[in-house]
Ligand code: UDP
């Protein structure tokens with residue numbers, strides 16, 4: 001990233017009760033970027049109660065490229081990041097933790113890597129400085145699982161420090177705590193993703209905002225994401241499949257009931273045979289599943305059509321070059 005770089009960076013920093021870290025962090029970001037490229041820093045104060053906002057006001061005054069958003073209350077890191085992404089004016093967006101665990105000195109390298117033809121460069125905290133049992137271990141298992149399920153293998157989904165081409169975030173909507181899954185979400189739209197080892201430092205000031213419960217949220221988010229990815233345009237394939245299985249089970253068990261009544265020796269009366277209940281239950285479930293699938297089909301159409309969201313992503317269109325040709329297939 002030379003002086004002449006045409007990139008403009010938006011550094012997005014979610015802040016929740018990090019007063020002791022802010023000034024030092026701000027200095028580090030400036031030291032890493034000043035004179036290298038044009039950039040803005042967007043701080044999102046996620047409802048801090050430690051007086052951190054006053055400090056952010058001062059930072060805002062200290063330079064022309066500092067922007068600050070203050071949330072009404074604590075909405076969570078994902079919401080803070082989403083707000084920052086939406087405001088960002090740069091061509092490259094780099095989110096970063098406010099607790100100084102990420103090292104701003106890594107930013108130029110990450111951004112340069114984009115030039116090799118990537119849309120997202122994800123940070124990998126190879127030497128992670130967090131407690132093993134509550135952080136590093138769940139995170140390892142989480143990353144493995146996310147990689148398996150989404151098909152996008154990264155060592156460190158949880159690292160906030162990443163570099164995104166702004167366009168790759170444009171269509172991504174974040175819910176729950178889904179900021180961790182952005183690379184997976186983006187790769188389904190065809191974005192090119194790579195990772196790069198970044199520095200990680202122990203937290204010296206302030207306290208971590210997460211406990212073990214995060215692990216469960218990640219797993220639930222993962223289920224949602226898998227479902228959305230595979231079936232959001234064709235839900236009847238999932239529900240219809242399950243319904244089909246139930247129907248098959250129902251037919252088999254129904255045949256067993258008939259066998260025991262008419263062919264077995266001695267015969268078992270239908271009303272004495274527990275398989276009859278199973279037959280009925282599976283049949284009902286099968287119908288329910290298929291109905292649910294049809295309902296979901298309607299929802300999906302509403303979702304895509306109300307937002308004008310196509311079910312594909314176009315990279316490029318090569319149009320007809322001869323100007324005299326009137327397009328014939330366009331409705332008037
Ligand atoms: N954070 C936030 N809102 C929250 C929780 C966290 O903006 O509700 C910010 C926090 O200030 C920090 C970043 O998200 O900048 C990561 O938080 P933390 O360091 O606690 O997470 P960890 O590093 O332990 O994963």
Ligand code: MG
Pocket residue numbers: 097099101203208
């Ligand atoms: Mg941290």
